[in-house]
Amino acid sequence: MTAHGNIRYHLAALFTVAVWGTTFVATKVLIANGLTPAEIFFLRFALAYAAIRLVAPRRLGAASWRDEAWLAAAGISGGSLYFLTENVALSCSAASNVSLIVCTAPLWTALIVSLRDRSERMTRRQSLGVAAAFAGVVLVVFNGNFVLRLSPRGDLLAFASALSWVGYSLVMKRIGDRYPTLFITRKIFFYGLLTILPVLAVRQPAFDAATLMRPVVWGNLLFLGLVASMLCYVLWNTALRHLGVVRATNYGYLNPLTTMLAASLCIGERITPVAMLGAALILAGMWQAERNR
Secondary structure, three states: OOHHHHHHHHHHHHHHHHHHHHHHHHHHHHHHOOOOHHHHHHHHHHHHHHHHOOOOOOOOOOOOHHHHHHHHHHHHHHHHHHHHHHHHHHHHOOHHHHHHHHOOHHHHHHHHHHHHOHHHOOOHHHHHHHHHHHHHHHHHHHOOOOOOOOOHHHHHHHHHHHHHHHHHHHHHHHHOOOOOHHHHHHHHHHHHHHHHHHHHHOOOOOOOHHHHOOHHHHHHHHHHHHHHHHHHHHHHHHHHHHHOHHHHHHHHHHHHHHHHHHHHHHHOOOOOHHHHHHHHHHHHHHHHHHHOO
């Protein structure tokens, strides 16, 4: 693959993580307007599915039931299960705990993939770069407030969310080359929607039509559905296909950094010198891990 092609896929991963880092702010705004996490997920994936139907291949199913089962697993692990466990964890545990635990997903992904695939094993220098990036994540997440309040239920749910994203990455590694990216992404949205329905069925919607008509609500839903879901899942799945699972997933270390910047610009959260040091460690660690490839 040419250097120009590699840069294109790195930019796709970088753009995706930058957008996903801002979804925390958009989700907080929607929750403040009366929507629950499950409802937000359903609405954003419904918008994404409706949009991708316009451009995705028209074929209905995969070539085999086994492949269809893998696509369903991707929709659950990278959709309904991931978002549900993460958002419920936020209601049970401190946000810093949840953010830190979820951000361990690249570590677990690299460990599992390196044990299964020798071609993606990291060198010692790459491992040091990843360690530096994770140390930076710790500093950014705590943002100068080093108080770790243990909450077994919330922390276990956050860990389940991290493992869910690891599972999604491994499923995409297995099936990502077999079908067009648009087709795979469409199926992920479909199965994510399908598996969140039982959660919505046990409770009445917390919003009404008037809530959805508020500009701040439909504006953030459009952003989450069309940009953060439809566009970014296509870009992310493309990056996974061409960069490999470990290289692409390592960009997840930048997620807290973009969240910190978005929170500072949009809702006035303070950035401390410790967090700035963490940001520098993340960037240095990412550079160290990538330059050795």
